Amino acid sequence: MPVHETDVCIIGGGITSxxxxxxxxxxxxxxxxxxxxxxxxxxxxxxxxxxxxxxIAYNEHPWPGDFIEDQQADGIISMTMAVxxxxxxxxxxxxxxxxxxxxxxxxxGLAADWPxxxxxxxxxxxxxxxxxxxxxxxSPHPEDRRSEPYPQRPIPLSYNLQVxxxxxxxxxxKFSPLPMARNLSPFEGRGSCCVYDTCGEVCPTGARxxxxxxxxxxxxxxxxxxxxxxxxxxxxxxxxxxxIVAARAVHQDRPDEVVEYRAKTFVVASGYCWSSHLLLLxxxxxxxNGLANRSGLVGRYMNGHRFLNATASIDDQTFPGQNMTHSxxxxxxxxxxxxKPFVRHDTRVWESSAGRDPRLRSPEGKLLLGDExxxxxxxxxxxxxxxxxxxxDVHPSADSRLTLxxxxxxxxxxPMPKIEHRFDDQTRAREAATRAxxxxxxxxxxxASNGKIVNRSEGDYLDHPGGGCRMxxxxxxxxxxxxxxxxxxENLFVVGAPTTPTGGCTNGTLTFVALTLRAAExxxxx
Amino acid sequence: MKRRTLLQWAAALAAVLPFERIRLLAQPRDFTPQAxxxxxxxxxxxxxxxxxxxxxxxxxxxxxxxxxGYREGVPLAHGYGxxxxxxxxPTPVPAYLAQLAALDADARAAGGRxxxxxxxxxxxxxxxxxxxxxxxxxxxxPTGQHVVADLTAFYFRSSEANDDCYNALINREECxxxxxxxxxxxxxxxxx
Numbered sequence: 001m002p003v004h005e006t007d008v009c010i011i012g013g014g015i016t017s018x019x020x021x022x023x024x025x026x027x028x029x030x031x032x033x034x035x036x037x038x039x040x041x042x043x044x045x046x047x048x049x050x051x052x053x054x055x056i057a058y059n060e061h062p063w064p065g066d067f068i069e070d071q072q073a074d075g076i077i078s079m080t081m082a083v084x085x086x087x088x089x090x091x092x093x094x095x096x097x098x099x100x101x102x103x104x105x106x107x108x109g110l111a112a113d114w115p116x117x118x119x120x121x122x123x124x125x126x127x128x129x130x131x132x133x134x135x136x137x138x139s140p141h142p143e144d145r146r147s148e149p150y151p152q153r154p155i156p157l158s159y160n161l162q163v164x165x166x167x168x169x170x171x172x173x174k175f176s177p178l179p180m181a182r183n184l185s186p187f188e189g190r191g192s193c194c195v196y197d198t199c200g201e202v203c204p205t206g207a208r209x210x211x212x213x214x215x216x217x218x219x220x221x222x223x224x225x226x227x228x229x230x231x232x233x234x235x236x237x238x239x240x241x242x243x244i245v246a247a248r249a250v251h252q253d254r255p256d257e258v259v260e261y262r263a264k265t266f267v268v269a270s271g272y273c274w275s276s277h278l279l280l281l282x283x284x285x286x287x288x289n290g291l292a293n294r295s296g297l298v299g300r301y302m303n304g305h306r307f308l309n310a311t312a313s314i315d316d317q318t319f320p321g322q323n324m325t326h327s328x329x330x331x332x333x334x335x336x337x338x339x340k341p342f343v344r345h346d347t348r349v350w351e352s353s354a355g356r357d358p359r360l361r362s363p364e365g366k367l368l369l370g371d372e373x374x375x376x377x378x379x380x381x382x383x384x385x386x387x388x389x390x391x392x393d394v395h396p397s398a399d400s401r402l403t404l405x406x407x408x409x410x411x412x413x414x415p416m417p418k419i420e421h422r423f424d425d426q427t428r429a430r431e432a433a434t435r436a437x438x439x440x441x442x443x444x445x446x447x448a449s450n451g452k453i454v455n456r457s458e459g460d461y462l463d464h465p466g467g468g469c470r471m472x473x474x475x476x477x478x479x480x481x482x483x484x485x486x487x488x489x490e491n492l493f494v495v496g497a498p499t500t501p502t503g504g505c506t507n508g509t510l511t512f513v514a515l516t517l518r519a520a521e522x523x524x525x526x
Numbered sequence: 527m528k529r530r531t532l533l534q535w536a537a538a539l540a541a542v543l544p545f546e547r548i549r550l551l552a553q554p555r556d557f558t559p560q561a562x563x564x565x566x567x568x569x570x571x572x573x574x575x576x577x578x579x580x581x582x583x584x585x586x587x588x589x590x591x592x593x594x595g596y597r598e599g600v601p602l603a604h605g606y607g608x609x610x611x612x613x614x615x616p617t618p619v620p621a622y623l624a625q626l627a628a629l630d631a632d633a634r635a636a637g638g639r640x641x642x643x644x645x646x647x648x649x650x651x652x653x654x655x656x657x658x659x660x661x662x663x664x665x666x667x668p669t670g671q672h673v674v675a676d677l678t679a680f681y682f683r684s685s686e687a688n689d690d691c692y693n694a695l696i697n698r699e700e701c702x703x704x705x706x707x708x709x710x711x712x713x714x715x716x717x718x
Contacts, residue, residue: 056699057592058614059667061601069611079609158707184704194701201603204701321688321698322707358682358691360656360664360675367653369645373664373682374574377691461607 002259004227006032008523009247009263011232011278012270013037014085015509016496016516018211018218019131020269023520025223031524033224034261035215036249038231038274039082040065043212049204052196062202063088068252070410071231075402075419076273077465083228084211085271091200091325092180092208093507094134096125098144098334100344101504104395108342110426111395112501115473115482116518122147124514129179132209132513133187136179139331152184155193158322160351164386165328167316168349170448173441175328175349179510181209189213199325227251230259233414235266235282235291237489244291244492250412265526267484267493268469269516272302275498276402276468277417292469292486292494297479299402301470302419303395303503304462308345308435310388310442311354314449318384320353333390333441334505342430343437344393346506349445352387355454356380385454388445390438391463393505397424402468421462464508466497483522484515491526495519553620557590561626565589565677567640568629571648572678574690589680592668593619618670625673629655689714 008024010017013035021033042063051062066082078086100107102114102121114121126148129136137154138146154177157165161177168175182199183192183206190213191205199208206213218224229252236246247261268275276299280290290298330347358377361367368376400422404415423431439456446453472478475487478501484493496512504511557565569582577585600614632651633640640648652674659672667683668676681687685699694711 054595055603057667058596058600059602060597060614061603064601067601067604067611076609077607079604079611156704156708159710162708193704195704195707196701197698200606319692319694319696319711321685321696322711323704324698358664358687360661360678367649367656369649369652370570370572371574371576373572373678374576374687374691377682381691459607463607 001257003262004034004225004259005262006034006225007263008033008265008267009261010035010267010269011247012085012268012274013039013083013211013215013226013228014269014271014496015087015090015209015211016271016512017267017269018084018214019128019513020267020495020516020520020523021218021224022131022214023517024524025218027520027524032263034227034263035224036227036230036232036247036261037083038071039068039080039228041083041212041215041226041228042066042088043083043216045204045206045212048202048206052198052202052204055198055201062198068231068410071416073273073277073417073419074405074408075421075461076417077461077463083215083226087509088210088212089201090208090210090509091507092182094129094132094136094179094181094510095329095346095506096144097121097504097506097508097511098331100335101393101502104502107338108336110342111424112470112472112477114501115471115478120518121514124518125510127517128510128514131517132181132510133183134179134181134510135184137176139176140174141331141334143335144331150179155180155182155184155326157328158326158351160318160320160322160384161326161328161349163316163318163384164349164351167314167386167449167451168328168330168445171444173330173332173347173445175330175347178327178329178348180326183207189217195323197321197323197325227259229253231412232261232278233281233412235268235278235492237282237284237287237291239286242489244489255411265491265493265523267495267523268498269495272465272468272497273402273417273419275494275496277404279469279494280402280404281414292479292488292492294488295476295479297398297470297477299468300398300400301396301467301501302400302402302421302465303467303500304421304465305391305503305505306394307459307463308390308392308438308456309458310439310446310453310456311352312386312388312442312446312451313355313383313454314386314446314451315383316449317382318351320351320356320385322351324351326350329506331506341433342426343434344505345390345434345438347441347445348389348391350387350389352385354385354387356385386451388442390441391505391507392434392438393502394427394462395424395502396467397422400467419465421465462503464503466500466503466508466512469494469498470501471499472501483519485519485522485526493519493523493526553617554623555617555619556594557619558623561623562586562590564626564630564640565673568674569677571640571645571652572674573681576690577681585681586677589668589677592680593617593622615670618668618673618676621670622673622676625655625659629674
């Protein structure tokens with residue numbers, strides 16, 4: 001059996017893993033770090049322009065082989081399992097949560113407080129923004145004060161977004177350019193933004209941060225070793241002490257050979273799904289409910305946020321296609337007065353061509369040909385469509401769970417995860433009021449420029465998911481402390497999305513990275 | 527070799543060869559010159575006349591190149607939220623050729639070559655063909671359902687068509703300095 005010994009073994013190769021590996025290598029030069037990732041490395045940045053072209057022309061997936069067909073979960077939001085994880089094809093949105101997210105219990109009597117002071121979290125956000133080279137504009141709300149400026153100026157608003165900002169702010173709601181991890185000039189080996197406008201699929205220049213760049217930069221000078229295509233199937237506890245002694249894995253090319261990783265410290269950085277999954281899979285006679293699970297909360301309180309959408313039609317003219325992946329954000333409703341009915345959400349505005357795209361038939365069903373089709377299309381492009389969205393703060397119940405599904409197993413016979421989100425009673429009780437509030441905000445926005453809401457919809461999954469190993473101060477009600485150290489095993493950490501008690505009301509990646517960077521010093525010292 | 531022996535060999539070979547695979551491999555993978563000519567004849571019906579004969583012909587040529595670049599069995603975009611593994615299907619070319627042959631036959635049955643039919647006759651033929659192929663709306667990109675619907679989508683879903691429609695140099699799919707997006711797009715007309 002091949003055995004690899006190291007100081008820190010990081011399981012998972014996504015964005016939190018990359019950020020952690022880099023910071024550990026800076027904090028303790030010479031520290032042995034092995035990153036073990038089940039998926040493959042796709043380090044061919046030179047091909048990404050071609051992948052993008054084929055994605056546009058043929059709808060081909062732009063990350064060849066970034067998934068493992070039999071390593072999938074019910075309720076997962078992306079199939080990607082590769083070095084870089086979901087951050088290979090994230091949009092790059094880097095919004096901060098707000099202090100309210102950390103104080104839900106004490107301010108509103110809801111859900112749970114996070115075991116972190118806001119000032120502490122704010123410092124971690126600054127570091128995350130520096131490392132991701134976030135481009136942003138300070139929020140107009142004084143509660144969002146920052147201790148450091150954004151490392152980059154805001155992404156310049158396209159003409160379309162300038163028009164839409166003017167339109168949206170007639171409602172009295174303030175909007176800012178969405179902060180994004182997108183280079184406006186070259187940074188750390190990545191190029192600058194050329195508005196390929198496929199951030200959420202693939203960025204040919206690397207302007208939108210993706211972790212493959214960090215891993216390559218760390219591997220070159222041997223600051224880390226990356227073992228890809230290697231699936232960790234079990235963590236092995238010591239027979240007598242509450243420590244983890246090994247991670248047992250299997251390489252895709254040698255399925256019958258167990259590979260063992262022995263380390264002083266193990267960090268599970270496998271995202272919202274596979275982190276809880278690994279802990280639950282690692283059950284034994286001594287730990288029949290899995291590792292780190294004395295509380296019984298591993299795989300519980302799975303979170304995320306709901307999203308409500310609308311399309312507005314307005315008279316102001318825009319030209320769809322200028323920069324469709326950028327948006328406006330309002331943090332106006334991040335705060336909720338404690339004496340008012342609870343509702344928190346962000347508000348987003350994108351350019352859109354919805355309802356104004358070319359169509360093959362007239363409303364009467366007549367087949368449109370050539371000039372008729374173009375004339376019909378042109379007749380519907382006066383004015384603009386506007387895409388609106390609100391990510392809404394909802395809170396999980398303990399029954400919002402990831403469980404092992406005995407009916408679905410991978411090639412090694414391991415049960416695959418099944419995620420079923422459930423809201424707590426208070427969230428369910430205020431659903432109608434929340435929906436009414438958000439729709440009223442959309443209506444308020446739409447009033448200007450002779451606008452009207454032409455459709456409304458709701459997402460049927462929770463976006464930016466997290467949870468499953470929530471942090472807290474009490475080992476009876478949480479899985480880790482605020483640094484991701486599991487209460488049950490002193491040398492086992494979980495970082496990033498799984499540790500969040502609640503999912504906030506805006507994109508989560510910056511928060512997952514900030515939490516991980518905050519944990520790095522404890523991990524280095526462990 | 528005796529004739530009987532040759533026949534026996536052929537029979538033995540027939541028993542072991544994967545004929546379905548051979549049949550698929552034997553399918554045409556490329557447009558015939560006749561098919562391209564017919565598609566060129568049909569294209570002015572479904573593409574805007576403002577493109578002019580040259581751009582219409584070029585659009586047909588680019589569409590043919592698109593079919594040559596098609597890859598079978600490749601994972602398509604998984605989607606987000608409810609991801610699903612879907613692979614690209616077989617090349618659409620055999621179906622395209624059959625559809626073009628059917629359109630040609632329909633045109634001849636209606637009185638002559640495609641170009642000689644009046645617009646309503648051509649519309650009726652395409653309407654029936656699209657319905658038969660299950661084409662309900664403009665495809666998001668060529669999808670293999672019907673060759674003429676796909677040619678239509680090939681142009682109308684393009685960045686070029688978007689610019690033609692808005693009469694503006696938006697250049698949706700072009701790599702460009704971000705500063706160019708901050709001003710109102712210049713009109714397309716009048717640009718060489």
